[in-house]
Amino acid sequence: MTIRRVKIGDREGWDPLWKGYQNYYEVDLTETTENTWQRFMEPDANGPFCLVCEGESGELIGFTTYVFHAHTWHPEPRCYLVDLFTTSNLRGKGVGRALIEAVYEKADLHNCSQVYWLTQDFNEAGRKLYDKVAKLTPFVKYQR
Structure with a gap:
């Protein structure tokens, strides 16, 4: 498997993953x-x-999205892993781990002090x- 940045020609393969x-x-x-x-394209x-x-x-079997942002506790930015999804038949096969590790690499290149994410308890x-x-x-999440 290959982890790479999404490109314009991936839309057809990304849409079912997003759904x-x-x-x-x-x-x-x-x-x-x-x-x-x-926004992914630019x-x-x-x-x-x-x-x-x-x-x-060559088929898309997973994706992750992430953002960088400033923080008050460290001068370095942080990386928030927003979304992570793999096709159900490949869960437990290393796709999610590979995507997370790819985000870790991007965060390291961006000199982030932390990578973090949220998930549902279920x-x-x-x-x-x-x-x-x-x-x-x-941490417990609150939102309005």
């Missing part, structure tokens, strides 16, 4: 999909950025991986 992500989290992001895609210095995982036969498959590649924090 699968939405279905998994039971959300409808139809209204923002086109805007999100366009990201500013902070993103959002999108990496895709290409399978052996995401058992994801959390098994996350427990291996990162440290669970005690």
Whole structure:
């Protein structure tokens, strides 16, 4: 498998992954999909950025998105891994780990002090991986 930045010709392969992500989290992001895609094609210095995982036969089998941002606790920026999704039949096969490690590499190149992300508590498959590649924090999320 190959991890690389998403490109314009990937739209047909990315759309089903994006839909699968939405279905998994039971959300409808139809209204923002086109805007999100366009921002991937012309990201500013902070993103959002999108990496895709290409399978052996060239099909897209996963993606991740991330952004960089300033923070008050460190002079270096932080990296927020926004989205991560792999096709269901390949979960547990290293695709998610490879995508996370690719974001770690991008964050290191950007001199980030931290890479972090959120997930739903019901995401058992994801959390098994996350427990291996990162440290669970005690933070609780609030939102308006």
